[in-house]
Amino acid sequence: MRNDVYAHAPRLPESEAIDPRSLLRVGEGPIDLEIGPGRGWFLVERAEALPERGIIGLEVRRKWATIVDERLRKRGYGERARCFAEDARSALPRLRSSSIALAFVHFPDPWWKKRHAKRLVVTDALVAELARVIAPGGELFIQTDVEHRADAYEATVARAPAFVPWETRARVGDHPYVARSPRERRAIADGLPVQRLRYRRL
Ligand SMILES: C[S@@+](CC[C@H](N)C(=O)[O-])C[C@H]1O[C@@H](n2cnc3c(N)ncnc32)[C@H](O)[C@@H]1O
Numbered sequence: 001m002r003n004d005v006y007a008h009a010p011r012l013p014e015s016e017a018i019d020p021r022s023l024l025r026v027g028e029g030p031i032d033l034e035i036g037p038g039r040g041w042f043l044v045e046r047a048e049a050l051p052e053r054g055i056i057g058l059e060v061r062r063k064w065a066t067i068v069d070e071r072l073r074k075r076g077y078g079e080r081a082r083c084f085a086e087d088a089r090s091a092l093p094r095l096r097s098s099s100i101a102l103a104f105v106h107f108p109d110p111w112w113k114k115r116h117a118k119r120l121v122v123t124d125a126l127v128a129e130l131a132r133v134i135a136p137g138g139e140l141f142i143q144t145d146v147e148h149r150a151d152a153y154e155a156t157v158a159r160a161p162a163f164v165p166w167e168t169r170a171r172v173g174d175h176p177y178v179a180r181s182p183r184e185r186r187a188i189a190d191g192l193p194v195q196r197l198r199y200r201r202l
Pocket of ligand 1: 035036037038039058059060061064086087088089105106107108109110119121181182183184
């Protein structure tokens, strides 16, 4: 089976209470999280631009988690940026509370068929877990180029009392994160409007 090539994809420790700080060497620096980094260039660009921060990616596809984690290591960022082959829905409940400064979810949920609804990532359950793992004062950022998905994400986060819109409303024109995800770059190049939602963790 082709997938066997990635049988040794990087995984989180088996513990039920993982401290992300124990996975990196960033001293007291803040640790960020990306859910579904895909080809992972956002992780690389963040690590490159922000040496004082740590970042962890949770990517369900073993192939991409392996490639991205290796790429981070080869570029010399392996001590402060990692990508693990994990389903965020089962991995997040294992992360320590208030251990994450900023969580990114770029262009999630490329599933359109009803029978794929069970794969959706941005659900009430996931947002509740994000509220638990993001430290008070931290941030949650979600973006998509699918307008009705953005509406659904906005409604989902609005049901979580721990999050408030970054400004008067959650929708923001752009973001200050000095890196762009591969899908974001493609949407910009194709002239597709990107819907961006930014929240503060109370
Ligand atoms: C449409 S791609 C976007 C990739 C990247 N975020 C970007 O913006 O270029 C969605 C990514 O989320 C990953 N994904 C989907 N469900 C996931 C889950 N439950 N946990 C972790 N990653 C997931 C997919 O494997 C895929 O890499």
